[in-house]
Amino acid sequence: MDADVAIVGAGFTGLWTAYYLAEADPSLRIVVLEAETAGFGASGRNGGWCSALFPASLSTLAGLADRERALAQHRAMRETVDEVVRVAAAEGIDAHIAKGGTIALARSRAQWRRARAEVAEARRWDRGEDDLRLLDRAEATSVLRGSRTVGATYTPDCAALHPARLVRGLAEAVERRGVTIHEQTRVRAIAPGRAHTTDGDVRAATVVRATEGYTPGLRGEERTLVPVYSLIIATEPLPPAVWDEIGLARRETFTDHRHLIVYGQRTADDRLVFGGRGAPYHLGSRIRPEYDRDEAVFARLYATLVDLFPVLAGTRVTHAWGGALGIPRDWCASVGLDRQTGLAWAGGYVGDGVSTTNLAGRTLRDLVLGHDTELTRLPWVGHRSPAWEPEPLRWLGINLGLRAMTLADAEESVTRLPSVVGRIVSPLVH
Numbered sequence: 001m002d003a004d005v006a007i008v009g010a011g012f013t014g015l016w017t018a019y020y021l022a023e024a025d026p027s028l029r030i031v032v033l034e035a036e037t038a039g040f041g042a043s044g045r046n047g048g049w050c051s052a053l054f055p056a057s058l059s060t061l062a063g064l065a066d067r068e069r070a071l072a073q074h075r076a077m078r079e080t081v082d083e084v085v086r087v088a089a090a091e092g093i094d095a096h097i098a099k100g101g102t103i104a105l106a107r108s109r110a111q112w113r114r115a116r117a118e119v120a121e122a123r124r125w126d127r128g129e130d131d132l133r134l135l136d137r138a139e140a141t142s143v144l145r146g147s148r149t150v151g152a153t154y155t156p157d158c159a160a161l162h163p164a165r166l167v168r169g170l171a172e173a174v175e176r177r178g179v180t181i182h183e184q185t186r187v188r189a190i191a192p193g194r195a196h197t198t199d200g201d202v203r204a205a206t207v208v209r210a211t212e213g214y215t216p217g218l219r220g221e222e223r224t225l226v227p228v229y230s231l232i233i234a235t236e237p238l239p240p241a242v243w244d245e246i247g248l249a250r251r252e253t254f255t256d257h258r259h260l261i262v263y264g265q266r267t268a269d270d271r272l273v274f275g276g277r278g279a280p281y282h283l284g285s286r287i288r289p290e291y292d293r294d295e296a297v298f299a300r301l302y303a304t305l306v307d308l309f310p311v312l313a314g315t316r317v318t319h320a321w322g323g324a325l326g327i328p329r330d331w332c333a334s335v336g337l338d339r340q341t342g343l344a345w346a347g348g349y350v351g352d353g354v355s356t357t358n359l360a361g362r363t364l365r366d367l368v369l370g371h372d373t374e375l376t377r378l379p380w381v382g383h384r385s386p387a388w389e390p391e392p393l394r395w396l397g398i399n400l401g402l403r404a405m406t407l408a409d410a411e412e413s414v415t416r417l418p419s420v421v422g423r424i425v426s427p428l429v430h
């Protein structure tokens, strides 16, 4: 045996798993195998929302278990935000963290209706004002002054952070605990007791798949998750006068209640970082460096940002990038370990992995060590999402879905009423 635990992928999933395992049992021989460099994937290039969001709804989670356990998962997600903040401080990682919560603006009647429905749904789950609340126009604009704001929802459960600083700092913390990270080591396939790399096999009792959007590149995993691109722009640092007009004094992360997700944060050096989906899915789940940049999507993001904050007209964009996140067929992230084969996995976080990977890491620690804990009893543990359709059906379905969401937002921006297209498509993708 070369190792006790071999982890494939040095993003947040792989590194949190290594971190908590090494902490719990320093005698474990843990190796992390990474095709590029630690943090190369989504973990090093995301929007930096460390939130309590989970891609599947509470009803979906209750369907996998029951109401109590669904709520336990939600509580675990809320605690996870604080756990990430705690470990970053304990390990001396300067990840520019500010826990200001998230404000989601409602900027049309249709969005306001969705905002109120979201809060009403939260109450049905006994989630109180301390968890999610509705802000009227005056309260909303005291936090963030976006155009056409009618109100907002606000949750305190989100920290804005610098993802690349966190993931690189975490890699160093993991190495300090005796874990070896092998960079430039691509795994071709995973089998019980083995990870087949381009340079030979690594043998280990437990092999953890932590490859998220890149998973289809592993032999036999072509239909497990699909890579969908999210793209981001960052402005030049903005002067205090502009921030006085925009708000975000506590570095709250922000979005609005449109269909096709957009997300933003004020960085520690006073830039506005703003991202969204909408880039096409590529046939055969292909991932290529050139897909990280799509000038048309960057231009749309800039136009959306200026529409939100007209004061930004003419502001320079200094950085633009993108990356692939992983989507399971049922949009429900999962974590698990098959005791028969020693194969473990975590992923399918859609756009909510910055915190969820930490919960996955602590859960994998308990599973690998054979501990029955509150974490190992959460509904997402052991869940198996169905496989995606074969191509070209997959390509057609995903790109039609993306187009439909864009169409729904365009329709609402004209009518200001809930989109007919959105009502049909939303339940299929959320």
Ligand SMILES: Cc1cc2nc3c(=O)[nH]c(=O)nc-3n(C[C@H](O)[C@H](O)[C@H](O)COP(=O)(O)OP(=O)(O)OC[C@H]3O[C@@H](n4cnc5c(N)ncnc54)[C@H](O)[C@@H]3O)c2cc1C
Binding pocket: 008, 009, 010, 011, 012, 013, 014, 033, 034, 035, 036, 037, 038, 039, 040, 041, 042, 043, 044, 045, 046, 047, 048, 049, 050, 051, 185, 186, 187, 188, 210, 211, 212, 213, 214, 215, 217, 218, 229, 230, 231, 232, 263, 275, 322, 323, 324, 325, 326, 346, 347, 349, 350, 351, 352, 353, 354, 355, 356, 357
């Ligand atoms: C642009 C963008 C914005 C996002 N914004 C947010 C956000 O604001 N908040 C949020 O919560 N989530 C966000 N996400 C999602 C979040 O970043 C991911 O869910 C999370 O980082 C997943 O971590 P991971 O470790 O599972 O995967 P990754 O970080 O993708 O890591 C996988 C690693 O595995 C390596 N690898 C892949 N295949 C192999 C192989 N065959 N052999 C060896 N190594 C391999 C890769 O090189 C990579 O380093 C965003 C994602 C993107 C792309």
